[in-house]
Each structure stands twice: as C-alpha cells, then as structure tokens.
Amino acid sequence: QVQLVDTGGGLVLPGGSLRLSCAASGLTFRNYRMAWFRQAPGKEREFVSSISWSGISTYYSDSVKGRFTISRDNAKNTVYLQMNSLEPEDTAVYYCAASRSPTQVVTTDQYNYWGQGTQVTVSS
Numbered sequence: 812q813v814q815l816v817d818t819g820g821g822l823v824l825p826g827g828s829l830r831l832s833c834a835a836s837g838l839t840f841r842n843y844r845m846a847w848f849r850q851a852p853g854k855e856r857e858f859v860s861s862i863s864w865s866g867i868s869t870y871y872s873d874s875v876k877g878r879f880t881i882s883r884d885n886a887k888n889t890v891y892l893q894m895n896s897l898e899p900e901d902t903a904v905y906y907c908a909a910s911r912s913p914t915q916v917v918t919t920d921q922y923n924y925w926g927q928g929t930q931v932t933v934s935s
Contacts, residue, residue, distance in 0.1 A: 813837040813924045817907050820929030823897055827933070831892040833907030833926055840888040844910045846922065847881065847892045849903035849931075856906070858917040860892060870915050874900075897933045904928040 819831040831847065846861035860871045860881040869881050880893040890907055908922035916922070 813909075815907050815909060815924055815926035817905065817926035817929040820905060820931045822932045822934065824935055825898060825933055827897050828893070828895045829897065829931060831894065831905055831907075831929060831931075833890045835888045835890070835909065835924075838909065838924065841885045842911070843923075844912055844916070845881075845883055845890040846908045846910065846916075847890075847905055848908060848919065848922075849901075849905045850928075851903040854903075856919055859905070861910075861915060861917070862890065863915075868915070870917075872917075894931070897931075899933045902931060902933050904930050 814836045816834045823829055841864055847859040848856050849859050850856040858872055859875055862869050862881045862883050866883050878896045883890045906928045907926040909924040910916055910922045912921050
C-alpha cells in the first residue's frame with residue numbers, strides 16, 4: 812500500500828520560512844518523479860515544484876521561483892520543500908505527489924499518488 816505523509820505546515824509571519832517534508836512508503840521511491848502542489852480556498856490545485864528521480868532536475872512555478880527549493884533524499888524516501896520569504900498569497904494546503912512520468916509534468920492527472928496535505932498559513 813502506497814502512502815505519502817506530508818508534514819511541516821503551520822502558521823508563519825510574512826517573510827518567514829517553513830520546511831515541508833513528505834515521507835513515502837510502499838513504492839520504489841527512486842523510480843518516481845516527486846512534486847509539490849498547493850490548493851488555496853476556492854481555487855484549483857496548482858503545481859508548485861517538482862524534482863526528477865535523481866534530484867538533478869528541478870522545476871518551479873513562476874510564483875515561487877527563487878523563494879522555494881525542492882530536494883529529495885532517496886535513502887530516506889523523503890522529499891522536502893524549503894519555503895523562504897513566505898507571502899500571504901502562499902497560504903494553502905500543500906500536497907506532495909508521485910509520478911511515474913519520465914519527463915516533467917505539471918498537471919494533477921499525471922501524478923499517481925498523493926499525500927494527505929499539510930496546511931500552510933502566512934499571516935501577521
């Protein structure tokens with residue numbers, strides 16, 4: 812049984828930082844492209860960032876480029892999202908996802924497994 816467990820969310824002041832983690836089990840982690848999506852109230856789930864199986868290639872949405880960093884540790888079956896310079900517009904539930912696609916994909920239908928989500932709230 813595949814399981815992705817998202818942790819690390821919370822309440823943070825504008826300009827602050829958070830680090831999200833996603834621990835995977837039940838799958839051969841190194842065979843999967845991993846990604847983070849987010850969903851704000853009343854909005855569709857949107858792509859944030861992804862990382863190739865090797866960790867060499869990373870991709871970011873324009874809204875987070877330069878502020879967020881995705882990384883993975885294949886020995887620990889874990890993917891991370893370091894979020895710096897957080898803005899109120901970053902407030903959302905953040906989900907990690909796993910895809911078998913060998914190429915970069917940004918749509919939810921290309922991802923096979925999902926975490927339960929972790930709430931990030933940026934507010935003063």
